[in-house]
Amino acid sequence: MSIQNKHFLNDPSSLVLDSLRGLCAINPKLVLDEKNKSGFLPLEFSRNESKRRLWLVVYLGTHDRSKVALLCGGGSGHEPAHAGFVGEGILTGAVCGSVFASPNASQVRRGIELIESEKGTVIIVKNYTGDVLNFGLAKEQYASLHPEQANQVKFVIVGDDVAVGKTQGSIVGRRGLAGTVLVYKIAGALASRGESLEKVYNIAQWVASNVATIGVGLDHCHVPGTAKSSSHLQDSEIEIGMGIHNESGNRRLHPNPPLNELIPELLDLLTSTTDPERSFLPFQGQEKLDETTPTQSLLLSLLDEQADAPGWKWSSHVAPSAKPQLAKPAPQIIRRAFEAPLKAADPASFKASIERACSAVIGAEPEITRMDTIAGDAVLKKLSQNTISGEDLVGSVIAIAQVAEETMGGTSGALYSIFFFALAQGLQSQPNIGIFTKNTVWCNALTYALNQLYTYTRARPPSRTLVDPLAAFIEAFAQNSGADPVEALNAAVSAAERTRDIEAKAGRSAYVEGNRLKQERVADPGAWGVKTILESLLN
Known part of the structure; x- marks a missing residue:
C-alpha cells in the first residue's frame, strides 16, 4: 500500500x-x-x-x-x-x-x-x-x-x-x-x-x-515534510491496535476481513474478562x-450535555435502539387495468427473447459493468416469477423499467428506466401485438419513447453514450416502417462500434479521460450494453 x-x-x-x-x-x-x-x-x-x-x-x-x-x-x-x-x-x-x-x-x-x-x-x-x-x-x-x-x-x-x-x-x-x-x-x-x-x-x-x-490501521501515517517511506502492511492487510504514531499493534489480519467479522473481534478485545493480558476493565x-x-x-x-466545540457538535440525548427504525416497504407500482392486456402473438418467443438478452448482458459483464449483471439477474428472476411474460406486454415493459431503476443505479439505470416507462406509455393504447410482428405499432412506440428520453438528456448521436446505438436502431427501424429489423440492428451495431473513435460529449467520459478513451479505442460500456441486448433480442 x-x-x-x-x-x-x-x-x-x-x-x-x-x-x-x-x-x-x-x-x-x-x-x-x-x-x-x-x-x-x-x-x-x-x-x-x-x-x-x-x-x-x-x-x-x-x-x-x-x-x-x-x-x-x-x-x-x-x-x-x-x-x-x-x-x-x-x-x-x-x-x-x-x-x-x-x-x-x-x-x-x-x-x-x-x-x-x-x-x-x-x-x-x-x-x-x-x-x-x-x-x-x-x-x-x-x-x-x-x-x-x-x-x-x-x-x-x-x-x-x-x-x-x-x-x-x-x-x-x-x-x-x-x-x-x-x-x-x-x-x-x-x-x-x-x-x-x-x-x-x-x-x-x-x-x-x-x-x-x-x-x-489500514496503513501507517505520514508526517508532511518527512522523507518518503514504504508501508509495512501489504495491500490486503490491516493491523489491529496500531498506535497513533505507527507503533506496533496487537496483530495483523490478512486478507482484510468484512466489518461484521472484524467488529466482534475488536469488542472481544475490549470486554474480555478471561484474557490475562487484556482484561483491563x-x-x-x-x-x-x-x-x-x-x-x-x-x-x-x-x-x-450541550457543548460548543468544532470536535463535539452533536449528542443524540437518547439511548440507541436495538434496531434502526425502517420505513415500510414502498408499495409496488400498480398499472391501471385496461379492458384487455396487450398480448404477444407468441408469448413463449417473447420470453425467450428477453431471456437471451439478459443472459447476453451477463455474459458480456467484463466489457460492460457489474451493474448490468445485477440488472440481468433481476430480470431473469422476474421472468421466472412470470412477472414478465408475453401475456401482458405493457406490464412486462413496466417491470423491466422498474428493474432498471431499482438495481442498475447511476445514469444508465435512469436512462433505461425512463425509456422503458415511456415505451410502456407508447404501447398503452395499442391492439394485441406480437414482438416485431405489427412493426408499425412498435415503430410508433419506440419513436415516442426516444423522444421522451430526449426530454431528460442532452445526449444526441454521436455522443459516445448508450443513446448512440439506441437512436440508430429506432431511427433505422422507423425509416423502413419496421420492414427490416435486421437492418436496424446493423445500424445499432455500427453506432456502438463507432463509440471507439468518438470524443465524449455527454456522460461521465466527457469529464474524465475522454481523449485517452478515444486514443485507446475503448467502446462506451453503455452503448455496448444496448448493442448486446438488441443482438440477443433479434437473433
Whole structure:
C-alpha cells in the first residue's frame, strides 16, 4: 500500500500554525497565543534536515474564571484533537506541539497561566512519555512560581488502549487513544456546571481509569515534510491496535476481513474478562462500586450535555435502539387495468427473447459493468416469477423499467428506466401485438419513447453514450416502417462500434479521460450494453 507523499499545504514547518489560525478565524470565541512560540529548535524530520518546532496555545477567550478550567494538549496531527475540543462545555485550552511532537514545558506553563481560574485547573494528557513529562514538568514549574496555587492544578493521565498486553506494557501502561475525548467531555460538562475542582478531578480520574478503546490501521501515517517511506502492511492487510504514531499493534489480519467479522473481534478485545493480558476493565458484573463511583445516569447526562466545540457538535440525548427504525416497504407500482392486456402473438418467443438478452448482458459483464449483471439477474428472476411474460406486454415493459431503476443505479439505470416507462406509455393504447410482428405499432412506440428520453438528456448521436446505438436502431427501424429489423440492428451495431473513435460529449467520459478513451479505442460500456441486448433480442 503506497504512502501519501503529496499534500495540500504551504510549508510543513507552518502546517500547525496555519491550521490553528484557520480554526480561530472561523471561531471568534477562541484565542491563539502565537507570540510566545519558540524559535528554531532541532526536530529530526529526516537524517539531514531539521524544521522549525512550534508550540502554540489555543484557549477559550470567554472562559468563566469562576469555574474549573481544563487544559489538554500534545503533538498535533490527531485532529480534531486537541484544539478542536476547545469550546464552551468542554475544554478551556489546548497546547499544540508540532506534528507528533510534544510541546515543551515552558509553553505548557504558558497555557496554564492563560486559562487559570479561581477554582483551579485540571490537566488531561494521553499516556505518552513526552506529553506526561512535559505537562508534568509545567505543572511543577507553575506550582513553584505560584505557591498559592500549588494545590489548584490537578493532573490526569489517560491510557485507554487495550492493544498492548499487560506484560509488554507493565511499566509504561496503556497508550492514550480516542477514549481521552470522553474524559474531556465528562470533565468539561462537570466544570461547566460549576462543580468543585475535587469533583471534576475525581470523576475525570475515574473515567480515565475505566475507559477502553481499540483501533485498526489500514496503513501507517505520514508526517508532511518527512522523507518518503514504504508501508509495512501489504495491500490486503490491516493491523489491529496500531498506535497513533505507527507503533506496533496487537496483530495483523490478512486478507482484510468484512466489518461484521472484524467488529466482534475488536469488542472481544475490549470486554474480555478471561484474557490475562487484556482484561483491563471489570466487565460482566465485576464492578466494585463505592461512594466515589459516578452513577450511569450522571455519566450519560454529562455526555449528552450541550457543548460548543468544532470536535463535539452533536449528542443524540437518547439511548440507541436495538434496531434502526425502517420505513415500510414502498408499495409496488400498480398499472391501471385496461379492458384487455396487450398480448404477444407468441408469448413463449417473447420470453425467450428477453431471456437471451439478459443472459447476453451477463455474459458480456467484463466489457460492460457489474451493474448490468445485477440488472440481468433481476430480470431473469422476474421472468421466472412470470412477472414478465408475453401475456401482458405493457406490464412486462413496466417491470423491466422498474428493474432498471431499482438495481442498475447511476445514469444508465435512469436512462433505461425512463425509456422503458415511456415505451410502456407508447404501447398503452395499442391492439394485441406480437414482438416485431405489427412493426408499425412498435415503430410508433419506440419513436415516442426516444423522444421522451430526449426530454431528460442532452445526449444526441454521436455522443459516445448508450443513446448512440439506441437512436440508430429506432431511427433505422422507423425509416423502413419496421420492414427490416435486421437492418436496424446493423445500424445499432455500427453506432456502438463507432463509440471507439468518438470524443465524449455527454456522460461521465466527457469529464474524465475522454481523449485517452478515444486514443485507446475503448467502446462506451453503455452503448455496448444496448448493442448486446438488441443482438440477443433479434437473433
